[in-house]
Amino acid sequence: MSGHDSGLGRDEILLEPVLVWGKGFWRTVAVLLLVIGWALFAWSHQLRTGLGVTGLNGPVVWGFYITNFVFFIGISHAGTLISAILRLCRAEWRRSITRAAEVITVMVIFFGVGNVLLDLGRPERALNVIFHARLNSPLLWDVISISTYLTGSTIYLWLPLIPDAAILRDRCPRRRWFYRIIAAGWEGTPRQHKILDRSISIMAIIVLPIAISVHTVVSWVFAMTIQPFWHSTIFGIFFVAGAIFSGIAAIIIAMAIIRKAYKLEDYLRPVHFNYLGMLMLVMSLFWAYFIVSEHLTAYYGAEPAHMAIFWEKMTGRFAFPFWLMVVTNFVIPVAILSRAKTRTVLGTVIASISVEIGMWLERFTIVVPTLVNPRLPYPRGAYLPSWVEISLMGGCFAGFILCYVLFTKLFPIVSIWEVREGREVGVRETTERVASYLPTA
Amino acid sequence: MPRWGMVIDLDRCTGCRGCVVACKAENNIPLSSPKLAEENRVISWMTVMSFRGGEGKPEERLELMPRPCMQCDKPPCVKVCPVGATYRDPEGLVAQIYHRCIGCRYCANNCPYTVKSFNYYTPEWPTELEACLNPSVTPRMKGVIEKCTFCHHRLQEKREEARAEGRPLADGEYVPACVEICQARAMSFGDLDDPNSEVSRLGKSSRAQRLLEDLGTEPKVVYLTREV
Numbered sequence: 001m002s003g004h005d006s007g008l009g010r011d012e013i014l015l016e017p018v019l020v021w022g023k024g025f026w027r028t029v030a031v032l033l034l035v036i037g038w039a040l041f042a043w044s045h046q047l048r049t050g051l052g053v054t055g056l057n058g059p060v061v062w063g064f065y066i067t068n069f070v071f072f073i074g075i076s077h078a079g080t081l082i083s084a085i086l087r088l089c090r091a092e093w094r095r096s097i098t099r100a101a102e103v104i105t106v107m108v109i110f111f112g113v114g115n116v117l118l119d120l121g122r123p124e125r126a127l128n129v130i131f132h133a134r135l136n137s138p139l140l141w142d143v144i145s146i147s148t149y150l151t152g153s154t155i156y157l158w159l160p161l162i163p164d165a166a167i168l169r170d171r172c173p174r175r176r177w178f179y180r181i182i183a184a185g186w187e188g189t190p191r192q193h194k195i196l197d198r199s200i201s202i203m204a205i206i207v208l209p210i211a212i213s214v215h216t217v218v219s220w221v222f223a224m225t226i227q228p229f230w231h232s233t234i235f236g237i238f239f240v241a242g243a244i245f246s247g248i249a250a251i252i253i254a255m256a257i258i259r260k261a262y263k264l265e266d267y268l269r270p271v272h273f274n275y276l277g278m279l280m281l282v283m284s285l286f287w288a289y290f291i292v293s294e295h296l297t298a299y300y301g302a303e304p305a306h307m308a309i310f311w312e313k314m315t316g317r318f319a320f321p322f323w324l325m326v327v328t329n330f331v332i333p334v335a336i337l338s339r340a341k342t343r344t345v346l347g348t349v350i351a352s353i354s355v356e357i358g359m360w361l362e363r364f365t366i367v368v369p370t371l372v373n374p375r376l377p378y379p380r381g382a383y384l385p386s387w388v389e390i391s392l393m394g395g396c397f398a399g400f401i402l403c404y405v406l407f408t409k410l411f412p413i414v415s416i417w418e419v420r421e422g423r424e425v426g427v428r429e430t431t432e433r434v435a436s437y438l439p440t441a
Numbered sequence: 442m443p444r445w446g447m448v449i450d451l452d453r454c455t456g457c458r459g460c461v462v463a464c465k466a467e468n469n470i471p472l473s474s475p476k477l478a479e480e481n482r483v484i485s486w487m488t489v490m491s492f493r494g495g496e497g498k499p500e501e502r503l504e505l506m507p508r509p510c511m512q513c514d515k516p517p518c519v520k521v522c523p524v525g526a527t528y529r530d531p532e533g534l535v536a537q538i539y540h541r542c543i544g545c546r547y548c549a550n551n552c553p554y555t556v557k558s559f560n561y562y563t564p565e566w567p568t569e570l571e572a573c574l575n576p577s578v579t580p581r582m583k584g585v586i587e588k589c590t591f592c593h594h595r596l597q598e599k600r601e602e603a604r605a606e607g608r609p610l611a612d613g614e615y616v617p618a619c620v621e622i623c624q625a626r627a628m629s630f631g632d633l634d635d636p637n638s639e640v641s642r643l644g645k646s647s648r649a650q651r652l653l654e655d656l657g658t659e660p661k662v663v664y665l666t667r668e669v
Contacts, residue, residue, distance in 0.1 A: 050583040051544075052561035058481040059555050061546035121544015121559065121584025128524040128543050137523035139547055225551040226517055226656055374555045375653060376508070377492035381481065 039395020065119035072112035078247030079105030245283035246359035249352035328358030446633035446661035453627035460619035467618035471564035486589035510589035511660030518548035592617035
């Protein structure tokens with residue numbers, strides 16, 4: 001486990017994407033920039049004209065942007081939370097997937113927050129939330145918890161990056177100044193290793209409650225209101241579970257693309273997809289439990305304001321997204337993931353794409369049906385997104401993918417030192433640990 | 442300190458919508474247009490809601506209900522505003538600071554009475570009307586929330602007048618534009634805490650009711666329900 005000797009042996013392939021920026025990479029960047037450029041055009045149109053260019057109206061004052069905000073912040077639970085849980089549980093299979101997960105967290109938070117800014121009528125006044133902060137607003141709780149989360153997960157991404165950045169500092173002639181900063185004077189001494197291990201463990205413990213608080217607080221933006229179907233105590237845990245659910249799906253999709261694009265089939269192995277698939281199956285069952293609880297209690301109580309929204313979802317204008325959500329979040333993933341035979345790379349990827357669609361629909365069917373059914377006998381609202389909202393949604397996805405791709409071109413997306421540590425120490429430690437469970441006689 | 446409130450007698454309301462028009466003229470609310478109406482983005486601080494009561498039953502009939510801001514004593518919109526752009530002043534008026542509002546529309550979401558309007562576009566008036574804007578009322582800009590203020594600029598003006606003449610403000614001296622215009626005299630306005638005011642007298646009626654009272658928002662608009 002010596003820090004930075006230049007020969008990486010069979011792990012050399014992990015550095016390849018960083019050292020060689022091929023044609024495929026530039027082509028991907030070009031396509032993503034096109035989508036982002038179009039989104040920027042749409043955004044400038046919105047800035048000039050006002051939010052009138054969206055589909056928002058009368059009582060339906062939140063739509064795609066807030067849906068995307070909740071969705072992206074949900075995805076961000078992929079990394080930090082899951083990687084922290086796996087680290088703390090000493091799950092040895094985590095080694096080659098943690099970084100791919102942690103990068104999702106940090107990158108996607110920017111687009112979550114970005115969607116709130118897109119949604120503001122006066123984005124240039126956004127800093128009023130600091131100058132005129134009112135702590136009684138759940139939106140301010142969001143500002144606090146998300147910025148804490150962004151800070152925490154950036155540190156948590158950076159710490160395990162240090163030894164790999166040191167390898168690049170010593171190996172890569174270009175951008176040496178950059179890697180020197182990230183590597184923070186890493187020499188790979190035993191003392192440094194000890195401090196690093198310590199720091200990573202401490203950060204893993206710190207980010208867990210922060211991650212849980214983040215999506216709880218996002219749910220409270222809705223739950224703290226007195227609107228029917230939003231004002232619900234189940235929302236906190238429901239949102240956290242949904243976030244982990246969509247987060248796992250995001251990791252699986254990212255891993256599948258990485259292993260194909262960078263030929264890392266030997267590092268991101270079927271077993272990783274199999275284990276993550278099982279985790280996702282558990283979350284799918286949790287999700288179904290929550291959705292039944294939420295709707296059954298509302299239905300049984302049968303308050304008119306609740307029932308208007310309930311029927312809107314079951315048989316009304318939102319029946320299509322609602323039932324599509326049930327199929328994509330429950331029927332498809334459970335059918336695929338409950339059988340070992342279909343819990344393959346391809347199987348888990350299909351289930352993951354289905355879950356991402358379903359979780360986006362879930363956010364949508366939380367935000368909009370309540371708003372189109374105000375309490376008073378006011379004319380009912382309606383909502384259809386405009387081309388601007390759809391373009392900006394596309395732009396956010398493209399922007400996130402671009403940030404992710406750039407990261408994989410600057411750093412090895414599979415942690416080199418952690419994989420080596422697994423080989424050199426992990427195998428022995430695990431054998432010893434298993435032996436310690438057994439009777440000695 | 443007064444606690445300003447309104448009483449609306451639904452038995453008297455004819456649904457003429459004079460209050461809606463008076464409010465628009467008084468408060469520099471941009472004119473509506475077929476496009477805005479189709480988009481469901483018309484701004485109106487006062488709306489006459491019309492709906493079928495007791496649908497499908499013998500007592501079915503058309504209900505009319507003028508709906509200004511309820512000026513809640515416990516306003517749910519104020520709680521959720523992240524920048525204090527909507528607040529309750531000491532006399533119970535729920536006000537907006539247009540130049541601080543960031544346009545997040547959280548307040549609009551948490552208003553159970555749906556009284557908040559958002560400026561989806563820059564407000565515009567025909568040139569002839571621009572000269573007729575009320576100088577006492579700030580015109581709004583695109584991207585902010587606005588709503589009924591109980592014409593609180595009128596309170597400031599009347600209070601100045603009374604102070605200049607060295608006398609207290611009389612009951613019925615400060616009234617919003619909608620109350621002033623109401624031809625059917627369905628609306629009255631005054632200090633709910635003054636036992637001699639018209640509103641506190643009417644508020645004692647057995648017909649007095651407040652909208653969605655069970656939500657605990659303590660609205661200061663009292664409705665007198667229909668007797669017939």
